[in-house]
Amino acid sequence: MWGDMRGLAILLIIASFVGISAKELEQGQQTERIAGSAGDVLEDDPVGRLKVYVYELPSKYNKKILQKDSRCLTHMFAAEIFMHRFLLSSPVRTLNPDEADWFYTPVYATCELTPNGLPLPFKSPRMMRSAIQLISSNWPYWNRTEGADHFFVVPHDFGACFHYQEEKAIQRGILPLLKRATLVQTFGQRNHVCLKEGSITIPPYAPPQKMQAHLIPPDTPRSIFVYFRGLFYDVGNDPEGGYYARGARASVWENFKNNPLFDISTDHPTTYYEDMQRAVFCLCPLGWAPWSPRLVEGVIFGCIPVIIADDIVLPFADAIPWEEIGVFVAEKDVFKLDTILTSISPEVILRKQRLLANPSMKQAMLFPQPAQPGDAFHQILNGLARKLPHDESIYLKPDEKILNWTAGPASDRKPW
Numbered sequence: 001m002w003g004d005m006r007g008l009a010i011l012l013i014i015a016s017f018v019g020i021s022a023k024e025l026e027q028g029q030q031t032e033r034i035a036g037s038a039g040d041v042l043e044d045d046p047v048g049r050l051k052v053y054v055y056e057l058p059s060k061y062n063k064k065i066l067q068k069d070s071r072c073l074t075h076m077f078a079a080e081i082f083m084h085r086f087l088l089s090s091p092v093r094t095l096n097p098d099e100a101d102w103f104y105t106p107v108y109a110t111c112e113l114t115p116n117g118l119p120l121p122f123k124s125p126r127m128m129r130s131a132i133q134l135i136s137s138n139w140p141y142w143n144r145t146e147g148a149d150h151f152f153v154v155p156h157d158f159g160a161c162f163h164y165q166e167e168k169a170i171q172r173g174i175l176p177l178l179k180r181a182t183l184v185q186t187f188g189q190r191n192h193v194c195l196k197e198g199s200i201t202i203p204p205y206a207p208p209q210k211m212q213a214h215l216i217p218p219d220t221p222r223s224i225f226v227y228f229r230g231l232f233y234d235v236g237n238d239p240e241g242g243y244y245a246r247g248a249r250a251s252v253w254e255n256f257k258n259n260p261l262f263d264i265s266t267d268h269p270t271t272y273y274e275d276m277q278r279a280v281f282c283l284c285p286l287g288w289a290p291w292s293p294r295l296v297e298g299v300i301f302g303c304i305p306v307i308i309a310d311d312i313v314l315p316f317a318d319a320i321p322w323e324e325i326g327v328f329v330a331e332k333d334v335f336k337l338d339t340i341l342t343s344i345s346p347e348v349i350l351r352k353q354r355l356l357a358n359p360s361m362k363q364a365m366l367f368p369q370p371a372q373p374g375d376a377f378h379q380i381l382n383g384l385a386r387k388l389p390h391d392e393s394i395y396l397k398p399d400e401k402i403l404n405w406t407a408g409p410a411s412d413r414k415p416w
């Protein structure tokens with residue numbers, strides 16, 4: 001009873017702030033699709049538009065690593081494993097490499113975890129290098145293009161830079177042997193050394209069944225105005241402050257911890273997923289990397305993502321109209337987040353909610369088991385298909401070499 005009254009009270013505060021009626025707020029479950037490219041591209045069927053050859057590697061590059069730690073199946077980097085499984089049984093797979101458009105090397109580079117479950121990317125460069133050595137000596141296809149018709153799934157914080165701290169990742173740069181390959185990665189930021197032209201940015205993995213299990217009736221009123229759960233400071237790794245999230249999360253806390261419109265805390269409640277379905281706006285600030293699973297959760301739960309990460313490149317940005325479904329707030333403007341959000345008109349909020357309710361938007365964010373049309377696997381294939389046909393210039397002349405096998409830190413060249 002008390003809970004209901006509190007919910008109603010907050011709803012009315014919100015309503016008075018944004019000039020929206022409770023009835024309108026409740027109608028957020030109607031759906032809308034964007035005419036033209038966005039909606040249509042999401043529903044493309046990649047089957048018949050490309051053929052992928054999956055290299056068969058010794059299991060020490062993939063399955064054995066997973067056997068040692070099954071937590072890699074549920075963490076936010078799990079896309080590398082599910083993409084491998086998906087391709088093995090996908091109709092786009094070809095067993096004849098001579099007819100392949102794309103070559104895929106199944107290496108699980110984010111599956112080495114600390115006891116706390118955090119991925120350690122330190123061996124990933126050696127592992128990648130070893131796998132490339134192997135495919136380039138056993139098959140003729142790598143040498144033909146030095147990887148320009150190969151793709152790799154590298155979902156780590158800073159993709160193929162293989163470090164979780166940005167300054168170290170920048171120092172390392174993209175692994176030299178991957179310079180010509182197409183990288184499928186979660187990391188995306190404009191003008192950043194860890195995102196190269198032509199990479200495909202994907203959503204982080206968020207467990208589809210678990211999210212499904214927490215769905216509440218879609219007509220539940222959204223009585224929370226702004227919702228966020230997560231760290232504001234990372235005292236362990238950033239004792240001075242200001243480096244973690246470039247200060248943006250600290251600013252959210254310092255400015256809005258006592259604001260009744262902001263339901264923000266470090267506590268991760270068991271009702272986290274339900275709460276997102278009761279919220280109008282869900283904050284998606286950068287952490288160490290610009291992206292987080294909140295982007296996916298926001299779309300799935302119809303909570304408008306408020307993206308605070310300057311220059312972020314969002315998943316499948318060529319197919320998903322992020323500008324229309326989300327709200328973008330510059331890191332320097334975090335202190336006025338309350339004014340920015342309360343001045344968005346009810347019509348705009350309702351439109352964003354209707355777009356978020358579009359099933360094809362949600363489907364594109366997920367890696368379901370088994371795969372379904374329009375899901376993230378299919379969006380990755382669509383992205384690869386849109387890059388075809390390959391430009392003739394990717395094929396090297398006999399004995400032509402472009403990649404430098406001895407570039408990069410000496411420690412990366414130790415045997416794996």
Ligand SMILES: *[C@@H]1O[C@H](CO)[C@@H](O)[C@H](O)[C@H]1NC(C)=O
Pocket residue numbers: 136137138139140143
């Ligand atoms: C590819 O090139 C490397 C280095 O030049 C060479 O050692 C290797 O044997 C070549 N692979 C094939 C299949 O010819």
Ligand SMILES: *[C@@H]1O[C@H](CO)[C@@H](O)[C@H](O)[C@H]1NC(C)=O
Pocket residue numbers: 404405406407408
């Ligand atoms: C390859 O990289 C190493 C280390 O950076 C450098 O010393 C060498 O000159 C490079 N080789 C070529 C052919 O560019």
